[in-house]
Amino acid sequence: xxxxxxxxxxxxxxxxxxxxxxxxxxxxxxxxxxxxxxxxxxxxxxxxxxxxxxxxxxxxxxxxxxxxxxxxxxxxxxxxxxxxxxxxxxxxxxxxxxxxxxxxxxxxxxxx
Amino acid sequence: xxxxxxxxxxxxxxxxxxxxxxxxxxxxxxxxxxxxxxxxxxxxxxxxxxxxxxxxxxxxxxxxxxxxxxxxxxxxxxxxxxxxxxxxxxxxxxxxxxxxxxxxxxxxx
Numbered sequence: 353x354x355x356x357x358x359x360x361x362x363x364x365x366x367x368x369x370x371x372x373x374x375x376x377x378x379x380x381x382x383x384x385x386x387x388x389x390x391x392x393x394x395x396x397x398x399x400x401x402x403x404x405x406x407x408x409x410x411x412x413x414x415x416x417x418x419x420x421x422x423x424x425x426x427x428x429x430x431x432x433x434x435x436x437x438x439x440x441x442x443x444x445x446x447x448x449x450x451x452x453x454x455x456x457x458x459x460x461x462x463x464x
Numbered sequence: 465x466x467x468x469x470x471x472x473x474x475x476x477x478x479x480x481x482x483x484x485x486x487x488x489x490x491x492x493x494x495x496x497x498x499x500x501x502x503x504x505x506x507x508x509x510x511x512x513x514x515x516x517x518x519x520x521x522x523x524x525x526x527x528x529x530x531x532x533x534x535x536x537x538x539x540x541x542x543x544x545x546x547x548x549x550x551x552x553x554x555x556x557x558x559x560x561x562x563x564x565x566x567x568x569x570x571x572x573x
Contacts, residue, residue, distance in 0.1 A: 392473070393565060395508070395563040397560055397561075400560070410560065449496065449557070450495075450560070451496040451498040452513070454510075455507030455508050455509065457505075458507050
C-alpha cells in the first residue's frame with residue numbers, strides 16, 4: 353500500500369530533551385511537509401522540502417530542525433529550544449499541486 | 465501572513481440535514497481552495513477543491529460554493545450522515561497551503 357507512515361503514534365519526553373519524529377513515504381513524492389496541530393489553531397506549517405537536500409522554514413520553525421537526505425524520508429527534531437512542544441505533529445507529502453497533500457496518521461508528542 | 469478565517473468553530477446537525485461551513489480569505493492571488501476532512505486521531509484527507517474561476521463544484525453530497533467578489537467560499541454537506549462527523553478544514557493554495565482553524569461537525573441520528 354502506498355502512503356505515509358509516522359512513528360511512533362504516541363511519544364513522551366521529559367522537558368529539555370530533543371526528540372526526533374519519523375516520517376516515511378512511498379508515494380514517490382518530491383515535496384514533504386511538517387505541520388503542528390493544536391486545538392482551535394488548525395494546521396501550522398513548521399518546515400517543508402520540495403527536493404532532496406533542500407528545505408525551507410515554515411511559519412513556526414523556531415525550536416525545530418529537519419533533514420532531507422532521502423526522497424522518502426523527512427524526519428523532524430523537536431529541540432529543547434521549542435517552548436511549547438506538546439502537540440499533534442502531522443507529516444504530509446505532495447507529488448503535484450500543493451493543495452493536494454497526503455497526510456500521515458500523526459504523532460502525538462507530550463513533553464512534561 | 466494571509467489568513468483564512470473559518471466559521472463556525474463547531475456545528476451540530478441532525479441526520480439528513482444540511483451542514484454549512486464558511487471561509488473567508490484576504491486576496492485573490494491563490495490557485496486552489498481545498499477542503500480537508502479529519503477524523504479523530506487521524507491525519508486530514510483531501511475532500512474536494514475548487515479553482516477561483518469556478519463558482520461551484522459538486523462531488524456527491526459535498527459542494528463547494530465560491531464567491532470571488534465577497535472573497536468567501538463554503539462547504540455544503542447535503543443529507544448529512546453520522547459518518548460525516550469529523551473536523552473540516554478549508555485552505556488556500558499560494559506559495560504554501562494555509563489552513564483555516566477548523567470546524568468540528570457532529571451529526572446526530
